[in-house]
Amino acid sequence: MLDTEWPDSWRAAFRIELRAGAIGLAWRGWPVIPGTYPDSETSAAAGAPGEPPNGPWVKPAPAHGDWQRRLGAHPQQVAAWWTGRPYSLLVATGVTVDAVEVDDHVGRRAAVLLRATGQPAPIVAMPNGRWLFLTGVADRLPTALAETEGIEWHGEGSWIPLPPTPFQHGVVHWRVKPDVWGWRLPRAEVVHDVLVRACGSSPTAPVGADTHPALSAGTSAA
Template sequence: MLDIEWPDSWRAAFRIELRAEAIGLAWRGWPVVPGTYPDADSTELQNTASKWTRPTPVHSDWKRRIGAHPQQVATWWTGRPYSLLVATGTLVDAIEVDDRIGRRAAALLRATGQPAPIVAMPNGRWLFLTASTDRLPRPLAEAEGVEWHGEGSWVPLPPTPFRHGVVHWRVKPDVWGWKLPRAEAVHDVLVRALREESVPRTQAHRALPVESSAA
């Protein structure tokens, strides 16, 4: 658990780790941008310090900074432990779901041998990363609590801190050799997870072994 006021040693350690991760992602072509963090002052939080819940881009012109050279990225994290954000809609998209759907979808992906990069946030939300796409299946678009991060959005990546915890990987990108999965493949699994969530637990429990053995 993280306090709002970090000790200097924690602040320095987080800044170094965040900077290293940001540089590594930038070298791989991921569009990283710095984000706000829990104990930043009111100016950095864009006057939202009293209601800070999750990171947002520090710079108002963050869209123009997408694709910055890794050396430029390194300078952004030189002085402060900014959150590590990745802009979505160009290289990577993300589907954000709650914990129950996240766990079910992750299990389905494992069962089908289709791992995808998965991020868990301290607020109980999960992010499934995919290659960018221009559409979302209707069941996901209409589902309550499902959010598509595409063009004009962003998501936090590890080890970004929240007020009470740190963003972490459930499945790291190197499982896929840093090749993002097709959006359609992950969407299909998330739709299945949504449908199974709507089935009574006893029925779902009976159905899952049959479905798994047929795969």
């Protein structure tokens, strides 16, 4: 996270990395929005316009109450947002990208199954032990996942943090970067199917004949 004891040069480099990441995603058409960050509590306490209510900072949330109106901002606008403050890097879901959030146990199993296909999906790991599997936009989450404790679907009206967003105890990072996937997002139903199997399989379970060949065909996010 943005440790207040970091040298100013490190903090400046971190802000530059956040800004560069936000601009890069915006150019690819991802709906980037500014998120809260550790030092933003002071602004919230002071009642800065658009800031969320003050409280203990644990993980990022949209920094502005009107974040949904900011979706689709031009990369130049995104660059301006990140020029003044080290906002966390959030992406709204349900527009270009969805994500399924799982615990570490399911995340590791699903990652093994996806690797076995030779076409891994973009995967994000958060410092709180949770994983995010990025997909194309879906209409719903399968019942088998929706009824499983600890699984959360980020669709319309939600958001996810992307690297290098800080949390209370660490920084969000990629397990599988989007460029490995060629910046294409796998069809949601394909990843959902893998996650369903991961909820009931062993970490070394082989991928059988029921593996979806469609996993190699992604939905363009560029």
